[in-house]
Amino acid sequence: MSRALTTFAPFRLTASLLQRFGLGGRSLVIAVPVLWLAVFFLIPFLVVAKISLSEAAIALPPYLPILEWDGERAIFSFNLGNYRYLLDDPLYLNAYVFSLKVAFISACIALLVGYPMAYYIARSPEPRRTLLLTLVMLPFWTSFLLRVYAWQGFLRSNGVINNFLLWTGLIDQPLVMLQTDFAVYLGIVYTYLPFMILPLYANLVKLDPSLLEASADLGARPLATFFNVTLPLSMPGIIAGFMLVFVPAIGEFVIPELLGGPDTLMIGRVLWSEFFSNRDWPVASAVAIAMLIALVIPIMILRNAQAHAQEET
Amino acid sequence: MTIKEVAALAKPWVSGSAQPFVRIQSITKKFDDFVAVDDVSLDIYKGELFCLLGGSGCGKSTLLRMLAGFETPTEGSIEIDGQDMAGIPAYDRPTNMMFQSYALFPHMTVERNIAYGLLREGVRKAEAMERVADMLRLVQLERFAGRKPDQLSGGQRQRVALARALVKRPKLLLLDEPLGALDKKLREETQFELVKIQETLGVTFIVVTHDQEEAMTISSRIGVMNAGRIVQVGEPAEIYEHPNSRFVADFIGSVNLFAGHVTVDEADHIDIATPELEGVIHVGHGVSCSPGQELFYAIRPEKLRLSRARPDLPNTFPAMVDEVAYMGNLSIYRLRLPSGRHLNATQVNLSRHVEDAISWDENVWVSWDDNAGVVLTR
Numbered sequence: 298m299s300r301a302l303t304t305f306a307p308f309r310l311t312a313s314l315l316q317r318f319g320l321g322g323r324s325l326v327i328a329v330p331v332l333w334l335a336v337f338f339l340i341p342f343l344v345v346a347k348i349s350l351s352e353a354a355i356a357l358p359p360y361l362p363i364l365e366w367d368g369e370r371a372i373f374s375f376n377l378g379n380y381r382y383l384l385d386d387p388l389y390l391n392a393y394v395f396s397l398k399v400a401f402i403s404a405c406i407a408l409l410v411g412y413p414m415a416y417y418i419a420r421s422p423e424p425r426r427t428l429l430l431t432l433v434m435l436p437f438w439t440s441f442l443l444r445v446y447a448w449q450g451f452l453r454s455n456g457v458i459n460n461f462l463l464w465t466g467l468i469d470q471p472l473v474m475l476q477t478d479f480a481v482y483l484g485i486v487y488t489y490l491p492f493m494i495l496p497l498y499a500n501l502v503k504l505d506p507s508l509l510e511a512s513a514d515l516g517a518r519p520l521a522t523f524f525n526v527t528l529p530l531s532m533p534g535i536i537a538g539f540m541l542v543f544v545p546a547i548g549e550f551v552i553p554e555l556l557g558g559p560d561t562l563m564i565g566r567v568l569w570s571e572f573f574s575n576r577d578w579p580v581a582s583a584v585a586i587a588m589l590i591a592l593v594i595p596i597m598i599l600r601n602a603q604a605h606a607q608e609e610t
Numbered sequence: 611m612t613i614k615e616v617a618a619l620a621k622p623w624v625s626g627s628a629q630p631f632v633r634i635q636s637i638t639k640k641f642d643d644f645v646a647v648d649d650v651s652l653d654i655y656k657g658e659l660f661c662l663l664g665g666s667g668c669g670k671s672t673l674l675r676m677l678a679g680f681e682t683p684t685e686g687s688i689e690i691d692g693q694d695m696a697g698i699p700a701y702d703r704p705t706n707m708m709f710q711s712y713a714l715f716p717h718m719t720v721e722r723n724i725a726y727g728l729l730r731e732g733v734r735k736a737e738a739m740e741r742v743a744d745m746l747r748l749v750q751l752e753r754f755a756g757r758k759p760d761q762l763s764g765g766q767r768q769r770v771a772l773a774r775a776l777v778k779r780p781k782l783l784l785l786d787e788p789l790g791a792l793d794k795k796l797r798e799e800t801q802f803e804l805v806k807i808q809e810t811l812g813v814t815f816i817v818v819t820h821d822q823e824e825a826m827t828i829s830s831r832i833g834v835m836n837a838g839r840i841v842q843v844g845e846p847a848e849i850y851e852h853p854n855s856r857f858v859a860d861f862i863g864s865v866n867l868f869a870g871h872v873t874v875d876e877a878d879h880i881d882i883a884t885p886e887l888e889g890v891i892h893v894g895h896g897v898s899c900s901p902g903q904e905l906f907y908a909i910r911p912e913k914l915r916l917s918r919a920r921p922d923l924p925n926t927f928p929a930m931v932d933e934v935a936y937m938g939n940l941s942i943y944r945l946r947l948p949s950g951r952h953l954n955a956t957q958v959n960l961s962r963h964v965e966d967a968i969s970w971d972e973n974v975w976v977s978w979d980d981n982a983g984v985v986l987t988r
Contacts (some may be wrong), residue, residue, distance in 0.1 A: 386639050510680050511713035513700040515727030515778065525726070 342589075343520040351580035360578050363587025379471040379583035389567065391586065393591060399478070399553075402548035403504045407493040407542045408535065410486065415534075416527075418502070430498070433491050443556050445484055450555070454482050476558035484552040485542075492541040501527075529566035536603070543593060566590055620656040620750050621845075623831065629692075631656040631814055632677070635688030637942075646672040648838035649686075654831075659808050659815040661825040664835035665861070670818045670903060671710075674784050677816065679705045691781055701730075706780035710787040714759040720770050721746070721755040726777045745773040748807065772804075776811065785817045789824060801827050804835040804899040820863050826850065834858050841902050843894035850910075855988050859908040866914075866953050868907045876900045879980070880905050886951040893981030899987065909983035914955035916943060916974050929953065931970055941967065945976055 315325065365372045371424040383389040418429045436444060438477070452474040459471040474480055481500045504527065512522040549566030557563070564584065571581035630653035634729035637649040641935035647669040651762040654660045659925065662670040677688060690704060704925045706727070708783040714723050728738040746752045759767055775783055788804065789797045805828050808815050819825050824845045825832050833843045834857075842849060842858045853859035856867065869890065870884030880897050881890040882905070889932055891907055899905060920926060929945040932952065938959070945953045955976060961967070968974055 450866070467868060505711070505713065507709050507711055507713040509707055510678075511707070511715070513680075513705045514678055514705070515774070516700055516701050516730040517726075521730060526715060530963070 302458075338449055340348065340376075345585055348578050349379055349441035349586045350377070351377045352378070353577050353579045358578065359576050376579065379567050379579045381589065382580060383583055383587055387469070389564075389587075392564045392567045393588070395562055396547045396549075397591075397605045399481060399485065399563060400543045400549075403482055403489070403546050404493075404539050404543040405480065406486045407490050408539060411472045411493035411497055411538065412535075414490075415494045415501055418494070418609070432587040433494050436491065438486050442551065444551055448480070448484055448556060449475060452483075475556065478561060480556035480558065481553050481561055481563075485546050485549060486554045489542040489546060490550065493538040496537035497531065500531050500537075504530060520575060536599075540596070545597070547592060548588060579583070621830075623653070623673050628655055630654060631658075633689040633693060634673075634818070635687045635689070635776055637673070637676065637683045637688065638739075639669070639676060640679060640684045641700045641710075645838050647676070647683075648836075650838075650840050651686075652833060652840060652843065654814065654816065657812055658830045659805065659817065659828055661829035662816065662821060662835055663820070663825040663832050663861075668835040669838040671884070672752075672890055674707070674786055674816065674818045674874065677782070678705055678784050679703045688896070691768075704781040705784055706775040706778055707784040708771050709787065709790050709815040710790055712759075712767050712791075714767060714770055716759055718798055719756050720751060720762070723759070723770060724774045727774065731778065743775055745777045747885055749773045750812075754801050761924060764791050764793075765800065768800065770880070774806070776807070776813070778815065781809075782814050782816065785815060788817060788818060789821055790819075790823075791819050798827075804828060810937045812833060826862070834861060836861075851984075853908065853984060853986070856906055856908070856986050860983065863910060864954060865908045868909075869906060870905065872899050872901050872903045872905065875899060880985070882985070886947065886949045888928055888948060889927065891983070892980045893983065893985055894924070897966075897985045897987075898937070899985070903987075906986040907983050908986055909978060911942070911954040911956040912940075912958075913982040914956060915977050916955055916968055918968070918972070918974060918979070920975050921977050923977040923978040925982075926975055929974055929976045931968060931972045931974060934968075934970060943968070 308584060315321075347363060347451045348360055349365045353359060354361045361374075363374055365374065365375075371477070414433070418426055437590055449456070453459070454471040454473065454475070455476070458474070459468075462468045463471065476571060507529070509522055510524055513519075516524060523605050547563075548565045548568075549563060550569055553561045553563045554569070557566075568581055568584050568588075575581075620854035632654040634650060634652040634654075637650050638645065650673060652671075662673060664670045667946045672681060676683050676697075677690075679695065681694075688939065689896075691706075697702060715760065718726065719899040721742055723741075725738050726741045728741060729735070733741070740823065742755075744753070744786055746755055749772060751766060751769055751773070753760060754766060756769075758769065762770065775785075789800055789912065792800060799837065801824060804815075817825075817828065826849075829844055829846060831838050831843060832849050834849065835841065836857050838938055842854045844852070849858060853862065859865045860867065862977050863939055868882070868884045868886055870891065872888075873883045873890055875897075877896050877938070879895065880893045880899065883890045893907075904908070915921065915923070927947065929947050932946045933941055933944040935942040935944075936959075940956050945955060947953060953976060957968075959967070
């Protein structure tokens with residue numbers, strides 16, 4: 298393969314050109330993800346950061362430039378008002394706190410639901426294990442939006458669940474489930490459960506069964522074995538799964554929009570309304586940047602602590 | 611006490627009056643259609659170091675795992691110290707196991723690994739730590755108490771695993787290839803340590819191994835297993851000098867095997883003719899067989915004598931030296947018989963002057979005593 302490439306004239310030419318600039322095969326391989334991150338993450342992030350520092354205006358685009366040239370002087374005007382606005386209006390702080398709370402509780406529920414499932418899959422014999430893993434991933438084959446809509450059909454007053462409960466006679470009034478926080482939790486846990494199960498499975502499947510036997514042999518009952526051996530050894534999987542649910546759930550927009558009530562104020566919804574309803578791009582950008590900082594800092598602290606813990610062992 | 615009584619005490623399996631400590635009765639284990647352990651019965655006495663010896667897949671590990679409680683027998687029963695083990699889970703059995711992979715908990719220090727069993731048992735922390743310290747002293751790992759398993763060498767890990775299995779003072783210690791992961795020299799040192807610890811603590815050991823030398827060195831008795839069955843049980847010398855089948859003769863040590871038939875069948879001797887030797891093999895004792903019966907004759911390489919002059923022994927045959935492997939303490943000769951058959955013979959290097967020794971391409975006489983070999987009927 299590589300031989301065929303190097304003997305093909307245009308490739309040889311390109312390769313020798315790149316080599317002249319000190320770009321061998323190895324740095325090229327690294328260059329691809331770096332370039333990707335730069336184009337699709339760093340540059341947009343800087344654009345958003347820039348917008349968050351500008352002033353809103355009724356214009357196209359709907360904000361004033363931060364660098365102005367009046368013929369003689371270049372005037373930089375950083376408008377920190379957007380950030381102060383976030384602090385002044387309790388709406389934003391409340392939305393942040395509520396988002397963190399929803400994301401945290403959802404991640405905890407997903408962990409409690411996902412752990413036994415991941416454990417069961419990891420302990421299943423081979424043909425069944427593949428089948429179960431496929432079933433876990435199967436929902437991804439249907440549009441996420443469609444699945445959340447389907448939940449509306451289940452949860453509404455004359456939906457499947459209420460109709461069933463009324464038919465059995467367990468209730469005589471339909472339960473209010475749609476447009477509640479309960480529906481939001483349900484939607485988030487349902488949607489993000491695979492992201493919890495997969496890293497947990499990947500961790501648990503590597504767990505050496507002889508460790509469990511050793512624990513039993515030393516007199517530990519199954520529950521003691523779980524808490525003393527299985528759980529501590531699956532901590533990396535728990536952290537990975539927790540983060541994979543917690544982080545995207547904070548900024549979740551579709552689920553609170555479709556399943557939540559009008560008072561389910563999550564930061565994703567605030568962002569949306571700032572951006573599309575108020576057309577206040579600078580404040581929307583400030584919300585986005587603030588959320589990123591509020592997220593990145595705790596994650597970095599956590600990772601730091603983990604790295605330290607790793608070094609100590 | 612008479613000598614006989616002392617011997618009976620040291621070897622309870624000889625007298626037959628002692629109560630076996632572990633009693634395995636016609637145990638069978640099937641995995642679907644595969645029979646891993648096939649109708650095994652075995653009595654093991656208190657204070658023994660019993661080796662289950664066999665090649666891979668012979669069922670020895672499965673048998674050990676049934677004793678530990680990790681596998682349920684399909685049929686048969688296991689009694690330990692008079693107590694039937696049926697339905698008793700691994701965590702309630704008076705046994706501890708040392709795993710082939712050691713199975714040390716990677717997230718715990720050496721100290722906590724060893725203390726694990728005691729704390730599960732509800733031993734108070736102070737007392738547990740004292741016993742852990744005693745154990746660390748026994749296996750000479752005091753300085754490594756705070757380390758995690760991945761910071762230890764293979765030999766150190768092996769000793770932690772042993773300490774962890776011993777600290778609960780089990781009635782019966784099960785060891786699955788305990789020395790398998792160590793290199794040769796360390797293994798030999800550890801063998802003696804293992805025996806010393808076993809004698810000091812008086813715990814009954816059952817060791818699974820595929821290494822026949824190891825089994826010979828450490829055990830009081832050996833149970834040789836093949837294809838799920840116990841083929842012979844006996845003391846090391848018994849197994850080596852009196853194998854009861856071709857399989858055991860071949861598996862333990864090296865052996866020269868002849869297939870032949872009985873030509874003379876007398877009460878005090880028999881003769882065996884084999885196409886591979888010119889002349890017959892004289893056996894100096896009676897064997898329960900019939901004239902013309904097909905059987906096998908096994909002779910160990912160290913029982914063969916090589917000489918340039920023809921000796922006056924009942925079994926003397928001409929041969930040519932094909933190869934010599936000099937091992938230092940002894941030399942292994944590969945001899946070719948006129949029939950083309952090869953024989954292995956080992957000779958102790960008594961002299962330091964190797965120039966005089968029998969060498970390549972020499973025509974020699976190979977001979978052996980008429981009681982040196984074993985007649986095998988199966």
